[in-house]
Amino acid sequence: MGDPRGIGPMRAGVRVPVAALAAVVLAVVGTLALAAEAPAEPAPVPARVTAPPDPCGPAWAAAWQASPQAVAPVLPLAGRTLRMLVRPQVTGSQVRVRLSNRFGTAPLVVGRVSAGTVAEGAALVPGTVRPVAFAGRPEAVVAPGAELVSDPVPLVAEAGRPIAVSLVLPDPPRVVAEHPVALQTSYLSSPGDFSLDDRGAAFGTEVGSWMVLTRVDVLAPRPVNAVVAMGDSITDGVGSGFDTDSRWSDALSERLVRRGGAATMAVLNAGISRNELLTDDGGDSPLVRVGREVVEVPGATDVVLHIGTNDIAAGREAREIVGGLARFADLTRAAGRRVFLTTITPSDAGEHGTPRALAVREEVNRWVREQGPAHADGVFDFAAAVADPHDPTRIRDRYDAGDGLHLSGAGYRALADAVDVSRLSGSPCLADQSPARVALSDG
Numbered sequence: 001m002g003d004p005r006g007i008g009p010m011r012a013g014v015r016v017p018v019a020a021l022a023a024v025v026l027a028v029v030g031t032l033a034l035a036a037e038a039p040a041e042p043a044p045v046p047a048r049v050t051a052p053p054d055p056c057g058p059a060w061a062a063a064w065q066a067s068p069q070a071v072a073p074v075l076p077l078a079g080r081t082l083r084m085l086v087r088p089q090v091t092g093s094q095v096r097v098r099l100s101n102r103f104g105t106a107p108l109v110v111g112r113v114s115a116g117t118v119a120e121g122a123a124l125v126p127g128t129v130r131p132v133a134f135a136g137r138p139e140a141v142v143a144p145g146a147e148l149v150s151d152p153v154p155l156v157a158e159a160g161r162p163i164a165v166s167l168v169l170p171d172p173p174r175v176v177a178e179h180p181v182a183l184q185t186s187y188l189s190s191p192g193d194f195s196l197d198d199r200g201a202a203f204g205t206e207v208g209s210w211m212v213l214t215r216v217d218v219l220a221p222r223p224v225n226a227v228v229a230m231g232d233s234i235t236d237g238v239g240s241g242f243d244t245d246s247r248w249s250d251a252l253s254e255r256l257v258r259r260g261g262a263a264t265m266a267v268l269n270a271g272i273s274r275n276e277l278l279t280d281d282g283g284d285s286p287l288v289r290v291g292r293e294v295v296e297v298p299g300a301t302d303v304v305l306h307i308g309t310n311d312i313a314a315g316r317e318a319r320e321i322v323g324g325l326a327r328f329a330d331l332t333r334a335a336g337r338r339v340f341l342t343t344i345t346p347s348d349a350g351e352h353g354t355p356r357a358l359a360v361r362e363e364v365n366r367w368v369r370e371q372g373p374a375h376a377d378g379v380f381d382f383a384a385a386v387a388d389p390h391d392p393t394r395i396r397d398r399y400d401a402g403d404g405l406h407l408s409g410a411g412y413r414a415l416a417d418a419v420d421v422s423r424l425s426g427s428p429c430l431a432d433q434s435p436a437r438v439a440l441s442d443g
Helices: 018-037 248-259 286-295 309-313 318-334 355-370 382-386 409-417
Strands: 059-065 069-071 081-086 094-100 108-110 113-120 130-132 140-142 147-149 163-168 176-179 186-188 205-207 213-220 226-231 266-271 300-306 338-342 378-380 391-395
Touching: 059 226, 059 266, 081 213, 094 113, 094 140, 094 163, 140 147, 163 213, 226 248, 226 286, 248 266, 248 409, 266 286, 286 300, 286 318, 300 318, 309 318, 309 355, 318 338, 318 355, 382 391, 382 409
Parallel strands: 226 266, 226 300, 300 338, 338 378
Antiparallel strands: 059 213, 069 176, 081 163, 081 186, 094 147, 094 213, 108 140, 113 130, 113 163, 186 205
């Protein structure tokens, strides 16, 4: 029997008034409507984890360097190809080259550029020649007073194995950035663009300098640090012979290679013959060059400065030279680089060996030994390393190149042996001596 006060059938013990049931229905409908109108809750986004950069991952490292001077070329360069041979000290899978118009007053136009592995003489290993681009273009224009770095080039470089950088100068300027005392044979072609020619037949003229090219960088599997040897003709290697790689920087490199592991470093030569500390008469002084040839060089952590004999010959006083050495050391350390000073090697040649010169040299060397450590990270006694034990004012006979000023190959090895390599920064990422992940091939 139906319940006259409700709707629907009666259930035992339950009576639902019409008003209450309506309220429940309206509440449910409203809830559903609100749920339909509310925007969907966004799904939680997992946090993105960014791995920190690997401090021992692949990195560009300076593998070779030369310090240029302003030189008026005497060779017929226009429309010919220069093929310059250099010996990188870093192994890696890519290279890039640095061209200089540091002393130019007008833009330097450079035609096609290439890089390849040297076979013999001017000939290159077939299949290794690679074109070099600059911002994607096959030619380059270097602004006055500037230098220009190329795009990466897929060429495997092996430490100690020469590579050749070839370039064409369509219209060379009156003054080029050149390192005149390369002590390394490079080549100049007959008229024409032979930059991509791996044969050496077109390169009939030998050249004893590096022109326009000032540095080669290598992309190494692990960071390789460098020590820069900066100075005058003694650092340049005068007296050591041609194509012998017998500069003191080369001998130091050999020592570091033998030690291996974390002691490994590239040794970059920043010597300029006739260079002085206090003037730019013999090329830019180290006080001018330290920024671009040490601080701005990828991987360069240390510098060894050997200079002063030309300042002495020019009549400078000891206090002036000491002041310059202190300024150089302070500048270098302020830039976050390690610096090592050296005593000035003895000489009895001409203005380098007068009684006044001997007295100035001795005063400067005394300051380096006693006060140098207050400014530098260390000092190396180059003078004691090569001095005649019976007469410290002159070079020992077997270390003398024959002119009383420059050293023989044995003399330069003695300088390298005077460097306490345990004081250098080394390359900490090379403490792990597992094989480097780079394929080496002749092409």
